[in-house]
Amino acid sequence: MRSSWGGGVFFRRKAARDPGEALRDPRQAAIVFGLRNQRPRATMPKADARLAALLDRAAPDECLNAAFVLRWGRPSEIAAAGTSSEPVRPPFRDTDYYEALAHWLGCRFDHGHTLSELVRDSRAESVFCEDGAILRFLVDGRQVVAIAPSPTWLPSLASLVSRCPKAADRIIIVPPHAIDAAVGEERPRISAGRLDPIHEIPAIALADRVVTRPQVLAFGLALAAFAVVVAVAPFVMLGLLFVTTTAILLAYAASRGLALMRPDRPRQPRRRLKASELPEYSILVPLFREGEGIAHLVRALRRLDYPPDKLDIQFLVEADDAITRRAVMRHAHDLSCRMTIVPPGSPQTKPRALNVGLRQARGSLVTIYDAEDRPELDQLRVAAETFAAAAPDMAALQARLSIDHAGDTWLTQMFAIEYACLFDHVMPMVAGEERILLLGGTSNHFRTDALIRVGGWDPYNVTEDADLAIRLRRGGYRIAMIESRTYEEAPISVDAWLKQRSRWFKGYMQTWLVHNRRPLVLLRELGWADTSLVHLFIIGALTAALAHLVFVGQLVLALTGLAPLLAGPSGALTAIQLVSVLFGYGASFALGAVSIQSRRGERISVWAVLWFPLYWILMGAAVLLALHDLIRSPHYWRKTMHGIASRPARLRARPVPLAGHPTKRAPTPTGERRSTSSDRA
Numbered sequence: 001m002r003s004s005w006g007g008g009v010f011f012r013r014k015a016a017r018d019p020g021e022a023l024r025d026p027r028q029a030a031i032v033f034g035l036r037n038q039r040p041r042a043t044m045p046k047a048d049a050r051l052a053a054l055l056d057r058a059a060p061d062e063c064l065n066a067a068f069v070l071r072w073g074r075p076s077e078i079a080a081a082g083t084s085s086e087p088v089r090p091p092f093r094d095t096d097y098y099e100a101l102a103h104w105l106g107c108r109f110d111h112g113h114t115l116s117e118l119v120r121d122s123r124a125e126s127v128f129c130e131d132g133a134i135l136r137f138l139v140d141g142r143q144v145v146a147i148a149p150s151p152t153w154l155p156s157l158a159s160l161v162s163r164c165p166k167a168a169d170r171i172i173i174v175p176p177h178a179i180d181a182a183v184g185e186e187r188p189r190i191s192a193g194r195l196d197p198i199h200e201i202p203a204i205a206l207a208d209r210v211v212t213r214p215q216v217l218a219f220g221l222a223l224a225a226f227a228v229v230v231a232v233a234p235f236v237m238l239g240l241l242f243v244t245t246t247a248i249l250l251a252y253a254a255s256r257g258l259a260l261m262r263p264d265r266p267r268q269p270r271r272r273l274k275a276s277e278l279p280e281y282s283i284l285v286p287l288f289r290e291g292e293g294i295a296h297l298v299r300a301l302r303r304l305d306y307p308p309d310k311l312d313i314q315f316l317v318e319a320d321d322a323i324t325r326r327a328v329m330r331h332a333h334d335l336s337c338r339m340t341i342v343p344p345g346s347p348q349t350k351p352r353a354l355n356v357g358l359r360q361a362r363g364s365l366v367t368i369y370d371a372e373d374r375p376e377l378d379q380l381r382v383a384a385e386t387f388a389a390a391a392p393d394m395a396a397l398q399a400r401l402s403i404d405h406a407g408d409t410w411l412t413q414m415f416a417i418e419y420a421c422l423f424d425h426v427m428p429m430v431a432g433e434e435r436i437l438l439l440g441g442t443s444n445h446f447r448t449d450a451l452i453r454v455g456g457w458d459p460y461n462v463t464e465d466a467d468l469a470i471r472l473r474r475g476g477y478r479i480a481m482i483e484s485r486t487y488e489e490a491p492i493s494v495d496a497w498l499k500q501r502s503r504w505f506k507g508y509m510q511t512w513l514v515h516n517r518r519p520l521v522l523l524r525e526l527g528w529a530d531t532s533l534v535h536l537f538i539i540g541a542l543t544a545a546l547a548h549l550v551f552v553g554q555l556v557l558a559l560t561g562l563a564p565l566l567a568g569p570s571g572a573l574t575a576i577q578l579v580s581v582l583f584g585y586g587a588s589f590a591l592g593a594v595s596i597q598s599r600r601g602e603r604i605s606v607w608a609v610l611w612f613p614l615y616w617i618l619m620g621a622a623v624l625l626a627l628h629d630l631i632r633s634p635h636y637w638r639k640t641m642h643g644i645a646s647r648p649a650r651l652r653a654r655p656v657p658l659a660g661h662p663t664k665r666a667p668t669p670t671g672e673r674r675s676t677s678s679d680r681a
Contacts, residue, residue, distance in 0.1 A: 024054075025054075026054050026055065026057045026058035026059070026062055027058070027062045027065075027066075029051055029054035029055055029058060030055065030058050030062050030063050030065070030066035030158070031066050031069075031070070032051065033051060033055060033066070033104075033158055033161075033162060034066050034067065034070040034103075034104040035070065036048075036106075037103075037104065037105060037106030037161070037168070038070070038103070038106075045106075045165050046165070047162070047163055047164060047165060048162050048163075049162075049163060051162045052158075052159040052160075052162035052163040053159075055155055055158040055159040055162055056155055056156070056159045057155070058154075058155045058158070059155075060151035060152050060154055060155065061087060061151070063104070063151070063154035063155055063158060064088070064090065064101075064151055064154065065087060065088040066104060067100045067101050067103065067104035067154075068088040068089070068090055068091070068100050069088050070100075070103065070104055071099075071100040071103050071104070072091075072100075073088075089197060090194075090196055090197065092197060092199075092200045092359055092452065092456070093359050093360075093452060094175040094176070094177070094194065094359050094360040095111055095175055097175075097194065097359075098148065098149075098173050098174060098175045099173075101149060101154070101173055102172075102173035104158075105157060105158060105161055105168060105171070105173065106161060106165070106168045107161070107168045107171040107172065107173050108169075108171070108172045108173070109172070109173050109174070110146070110172050110173075110174050110178060111174075111175070111178065112174055112175065112177060112178025112181055112182070112362065115135075115146055115172070115174055115178050115179070115181075115182045116181060116182045116184070118137065118139060118144070118182075119135065119137045119146075119182050122137040122138045122139070123137070123138070124136065124137040124182070124183070125137075126179060126183050128179075128189060128190065128191065129150065131150035131151075131152065131192045132147070132148055132149050132150035132153060132176075133147070133148040133176050133179045133180075133191065134146070134147050134148075134179075135147075135179045135182060135183070142170065143170065144170050144171075144172060145170060145171050145172070146172045146173075146174050146178070146179060146182070147171060147172070147173055147174070148173075148174055148175060148176040148178070148179055149173065157171075175360060176191045176360060177312070177338070177360050177362050180338050181312075181362070184336070187329075187332075187333050187334070187335075188315065188328055188329060188332050188333070188335070188337050188338055188339040189338040189339065190325075190338075190339045190341065191338065191339075191340055191341070192340075192341050192343065193316070193340040193341060193342050193343060193356035193357070193359075193360070194343075194356065194359060194360075195342070195343040195345055195352075195356060198345070198352055198355055198356075198459050199355055199455055199456050199457065199458065199459055200452070200455040200456060201454075201455035201456070201458055201471075202455070204517055204518070205455075205458070205471065205514060205515075206458055206460060206514070207458050207460040207461040207467070207510040207511070207513075207514050207634075207635075208460045208635075210510070210513065210630060210631070210634050211513055212517050214517070215513065215516075215517060242576075242577060245543060245547060246576055246577050246580045248536075248539060248540055248543045248544075249540075249543065249544060249547055249580045249581075249584050250580045250583065250584075251536055251540060252536060252540030252541070252543070252544050252584070253580070253583050253584035253587045253588070254587075255426065255536060255537075255540070256421070256426065256584075256587040256588055256591045257583075257587040257590075257591075258429060259421070259425040259426045259428075259429045259591060260425065260587065260590055260591045260594060262429050262432070266432060267483055268386045268389070268390070268397075268480050268481070268482060268483075269386070269389040269390075270382065270385040270386050270388070270389050271385055271388040271389040272385065273381075273384060273385050273388055275307050277388075278306065278307060278310055278381070278384050279310070279363065279364045279365055279384055279387075280310045280311075280312060280362055280363040280364060280365075281306060281310060281311055281312065281363045281365050281366070281367070281380050281384065282312040282313075282314065282357075282361035282362055282363035282365070282366040282367070282448065283301065283311065283312065283313045283314065283366075283367055283368075283369060284314050284316060284354055284357040284358065284361070284366060284367070284368050284369075285297065285313070285314065285315045285316060285368075285369050285370070285371070286316045286350045286353040286354055286357070286368070286370070287315055287316060287317050287318075287321070287324045287328070287371055288317075288318055288321060288324065288348075288350075288353075288639065289321060289323055289324060289639065290323070290324045290327060290371040291323055291324070291327050293371050293372060294324075294327055294328065294331055294332075294371045295327075295331045296372075296374060297369060297370075297371055297372070297373055297374070298331045298332050298335055300373070300374045300375060300377075301313060301335065301337075301369075302335055303377055304375070304377055304379070304380055305377045305378045305380070305381055306380045306381055306384075308336060310363075311336065311380075312361060312362040312363050313335065313336070313337035313338070314337070314338055314339075314340050314357045314360075314361070315328045315332065315337060315338070315339045315340070316340050316342055316353040316354065316356060316357045317339055317340070317341055317342065318341075318342050318344075318348065318353070319341050319342060319343055319344045320344060325339065325341075340356060340357055340360070342356045343356075346635075347459055347460055347635040347636075347637070348637065349459055349460070349462065349464075349635065349637045350441075350464065350637065351456075351457035351458055351459045351460075351461060351464035352457075352459035354368065354456070354457045354464070355456045355457055355459060358448075358451065358452070358456050358457075359456075361448055363448060364447065364448055364449070365383065365384060365387060365445060365446065365447060365448060366445075366446050366448045366451065367380070367383070367443065367444065367445045367446070368441075368442055368443070368444055369442060369443065369486070370441070370442045370488075372488055372489035373442055373443065373486050373487070373488060374404070374486065374487040374488075375399065375443060375484070375485075375486040375487075376484050376485050376486070378484065379399055379443070379482075379484040379485075379486065380445075382482050382483065382484045383397050383399075383445040383482055383484070386480070386482055387445075387447065390478075390480075391478075392447075393476060393477050393478050394447075394477070394478050394479075394480060395446060395447050395450035395451070395472050395475075395477035395478065395479065396439065396444055396445065396446050396447075396450075396451075396468075396469070396472055396477070396479045396480075397444070397445040397446075397479070397480055397481070397482045398427065398431075398437060398439050398440055398443065398444055398445075398479065398480070398481050398482070399443035399444075399445070399481075399482055399484045399485060399486050400423040400424065400481065400482075400483075400484065400485045400486070401419055401423050401440055401442070401443060401485070401486055401488055402416070402419060402420075402423070402485050402486070402487050402488065403415055403416035403419055403487070403488055403489070403490045404487040404488070404489075405489065405490065406490070406603065406604055407603045407604060408490075408492055409492055410608070410611050411490070411491065411492065411493075411494065411497060411615075412490040412491075412492055413604050413608045413611070414608070414611055414612070414615040415490035415491065415497070416490065416596070416604060417592045417595060417596050417604065417608065417609065418592075418615075419488075420592075420595035420596055420598070421588075421591050421592055421595045423440070423481075424595055424598060425591060425594075425595055427481060428481050430533065431479070431480050431481040434478065434480075435529055435530055435533055436469065436470065436473045436479070436526065436530040436533050436534060437469060437479040437480070437481070438465070438466045438469050438470075438534075438537055439465040439466065439468060439469040439479065440465060441463070441464075441465045442486060442488070443486040444465065445482070450472065450475075450477055451468075453475065454468070454471045454472055454475045454477075455471070458514075460510075460634075460635050461507055461510050461511060461514070462503050462504075462506055462507040462510065462635070462636075462637055463503070463504055463506075463507020463508060463510070463511060464507070466507060466508065466511045466538075467507070467510070467511045467514065467515075470511065470515050470526075470534060473526060473530060474515075474522070474525040474526060491640060494618065496640050497618065497622075498618065498621065498622055498625060499638040499639070499640050500638070500640040501618070501619070501622040501626075502622045502623075502625040502626040502629060502638060503626070503629075503637065503638045503640075504622075504626075505541075505542065505545075505622055505623050505625075505626035506626035506627075506629050506630050506634070508538045508541065508542065508626075509538075509542070509626060509627070509630050510630070510634065511538065512534075512535075512538045512539065515534065522534075542623055544584065544616075544619075545616065545619035545620045545622070545623045546620055546623055546624075548613070548616040548617065548619065548620055549617065549620035549621075551581060552613070552617060585612075585613075588609075588612060589609050589610075589612065592608075592609040592612065593606040593609050596608065596609075
């Protein structure tokens with residue numbers, strides 16, 4: 001660590017000339033106080049009532065700035081911090097944040113690894129506040145206090161240590177989760193999450209802006225060129241549009257055809273781990289306006305095949321969401337977990353809440369579950385053993401997603417078939433080739449350190465999963481699939497489906513625009529193959545949905561005699577477009593039929609794929625709605641209702657054989673009835 005004691009030269013010289021002048025400003029006093037506490041413990045500073053009085057007048061931000069700049073700043077930055085009111089950017093992780101506070105206060109810091117041992121045989125008293133926590137206990141007959149301090153407590157704490165330096169020996173600064181783990185009561189502990197900073201992503205990679213100035217210029221020039229060519233040679237431009245669109249559709253259809261032709265793919269190897277060898281696992285559950293629907297998730301979390309003492313479950317609840325707060329307290333009262341309150345702010349999105357949870361996650365592995373999820377019981381163990389067998393550059397694993405009430409309506413059937421195509425065929429095909437894999441929005445499993453290195457989630461991107469997958473790949477990490485399922489709830493109404501799908505499409509547009517701000521850099525970091533796949537799976541999905549709308553419109557005009565079907569500037573182009581339509585529809589129908597046949601429990605007839613053309617009309621409408629939202633409200637999160645479908649309550653754990661080991665079956669709960677929730681939040 002870089003020594004920062006040299007940064008106090010400015011203050012020491014000033015104090016030598018005029019001691020009163022040196023300590024008139026609480027901001028400077030906070031720097032001097034921190035510098036005093038960096039001396040070796042053998043030379044403990046003396047009590048200083050004048051310094052304590054100044055620290056009592058200090059603002060919390062002045063104390064925070066002093067702590068952060070003394071921990072990581074250069075000598076020139078430390079000197080400047082004593083005279084400047086510019087805020088210092090706080091660290092992202094809670095462990096770094098509270099370690100800096102301990103360093104400034106001259107107190108001991110503990111990650112939480114030893115705190116539980118210290119309080120095990122001691123009668124401990126804990127106090128949890130909205131913005132901090134205190135734990136009192138005895139060590140060798142002497143009272144010790146573990147504190148996760150609120151910023152508002154810092155002036156008083158610093159004043160206390162300045163008046164009585166020996167008090168620092170009886171104070172341990174810890175992150176909030178350390179106190180929560182040490183107390184160990186099986187009910188949700190409520191604590192306030194920290195919002196600043198809400199991410200650590202470079203500005204060029206954020207979706208806070210729809211387009212940058214260079215992109216506006218590039219799009220403007222392209223539009224001008226398009227207008228000129230249309231005016232001069234309209235048939236040439238029409239031909240180029242036909243060729244470009246047809247090429248995209250053929251490539252997109254080919255990806256479906258290849259997925260259909262390659263059903264056998266190698267599984268990721270796993271290394272058997274004993275219970276004592278399993279790593280600590282953090283589970284982040286972002287919730288917003290969820291009522292009774294989370295009862296099923298709590299039941300699933302309670303039955304996970306993973307050592308309970310190695311689970312770190314966080315329910316992330318928005319500050320103004322009293323409905324969800326009451327629901328968590330009601331349904332998770334006997335679950336070892338904590339409820340983190342996400343501070344108010346903008347944008348109010350799932351990825352922003354995930355960043356709040358990530359900064360205080362205890363586990364070396366972290367996963368995400370939504371309120372409607374029901375993961376298979378052995379999923380965490382499968383992921384942990386897969387990570388254990390993989391190289392360190394394996395940063396993320398994606399579980400397969402399934403719909404467990406697929407037979408309800410034609411819409412849920414289409415959704416279930418779509419998931420079956422994607423998670424059973426297309427994504428495993430891409431993962432088998434070790435190419436870039438766009439993550440789903442739930443049941444992603446990450447190495448925590450890798451997730452933090454790429455900056456966490458983009459709080460402005462409404463498909464944070466796809467964006468994160470690209471950033472991980474650009475950072476040199478790999479993503480793979482695991483043979484474990486999570487059962488989800490599909491939208492059962494067209495309105496709910498449109499809200500969800502338009503949000504996904506808008507996020508695809510955001511992601512494509514963000515990562516193409518520097519196209520050559522993207523190409524250099526991803527390579528030709530992965531860059532092509534990014535364009536194919538984002539632009540291809542959007543183009544296919546809109547092309548189907550155009551085709552249906554042409555078909556209606558042809559049937560009414562108002563225009564010829566598939567009219568093009570030449571017979572050859574018309575023939576090519578006809579082939580692309582037939583190939584695209586044929587590949588989609590075939591992949592859908594094969595996918596749904598492989599999922600025997602879905603109870604869907606293979607003839608259900610004949611509904612695809614109607615479903616694709618909704619896709620086109622969702623793209624148009626997404627384009628509207630991208631322009632008018634790019635960061636608005638269209639909320640989808642959960643907990644309103646009638647779903648089977650049984651949880652199944654599919655056995656997955658390990659290489660060189662016999663299959664071990666996880667316990668399967670039975671005897672539960674179907675239940676319906678009436679949550680309409």
